[in-house]
Amino acid sequence: MSFNKIIFFFSLSTLYLLINSCTSESAEELYVSNDATAKIVYNSKLKTIINNKCISCHDYHLEGTNRYNTYEKTKSAISEMMARIYSTSNTIMPPADASILTPEEKLVFEDFYNALNNIETEKFVVTWTAYKFPDFNNRASVSGTFGGIDYILNNEYSNPIDILENATVTINTTSVNVGGNDEKTQNTAYFFSLFTPEIVGIVNSYTVQKALITFSMNGIEQQVEFDITLEENKLILNGSVPDMNLFNWQSAYDGFATVCGEYHQQKVWEDITVKIEISL
Structure with missing residues (x-):
């Protein structure tokens, strides 16, 4: 999430507190539309997510907005909540000594917020996750997305899976974003500048459960298998590149390590x- 988004959420939070302290408006009056999508x-x-990572602290409040045990309270x-999740100070939630939210879990909070506010979500989102630290059993994940994505989908489908027919995607790797963290984003962008300016994906075939996509990176093509799930109004594909050496990444990796290997x-x-x- 960008710095501007963080400021935006803090501003909304402040406005909300002012409204809540001066009026008796209910959640229904604050958000009058898109309840159906938000409830889903x-x-x-x-x-x-709230039950697993928030409710142990945010269920004991008798009154007020810090109690998140119902849909209405969360709404x-x-x-x-968004302001605290993306805070860069000691007000961040969950706190440092608690179980932190994953990037995917933060996106669920965003989806809920966007649904309540009728904010259109991106049509096509690619999230990658890499892993760091020498000890395999204690390695940590780092996830990011791309802002510059061009895609072609089959929008003349009757079955949702057929949106993949002849689908292609082209990713501008300079548009990489690592969780709103400027330093990590700059470092990762440096890696891609050494590796490949764009990533191209072409759907070769698909079934209800699987898709085969050929990715082109660094002048090399490799086929990747994805598992497919359909959730609400979204098609989700999960796959992995088992070894980035298949795309001859070593020289880019070595250059990347000279800049931020210590991290x-x-x-x-x-x-x-x-x-x-x-x-x-």
Whole structure:
């Protein structure tokens, strides 16, 4: 999430607190539209995340906006929650000594917020996850997305899976974003500048459960298998590149390590997981 988004959420949080302290408006009055979509996000995903990582502290409040044990309470507090989730100070939630939210879990909060505010989500989202640190059993994940994506989809489908027919995607790697962290984003962009200016994917074949996509990176083509799931109004593909050496990444990796090797203890693992989300 960009710095501007963080400021935006803090501003919304402040505005919300002012409104809540001066009026008796209910959640229904604060968000009068798109309840149906928001409830789907809440019941299918967000409620579980809150129960696992928030409710141990945010269930004991008798009154106020810090109690998140119901849909209505969460709905009323979402602006403040977003501000705290993306805070860069000691106000961040969950706190440092608690179980932190993964990038994917943060996106669920965003989906809920966007649904309440009728903010259109991106049609095509690619999320990659790399792994760092030498000890395989204790390696940590780093996830990012790309802002510059061009795609062609089959929008004349009757069955949602057929949106993949003859689908292609072209990713501008300079548009990489690593969780709103400027330093990590700059370092990763440096890696891609040494590796490949763009990534091209072409759907070769698909079934209800699987898709085969040929990716072109660094002048090399390799086929990657994805598992397919259909969730609400979204098609989700999960796959992995088992070894980035297949795309001859070593020289780019070596250059990358000279700049920020200390941050990952001189080790980034060769496997990369990829998640593609297509809104229907």
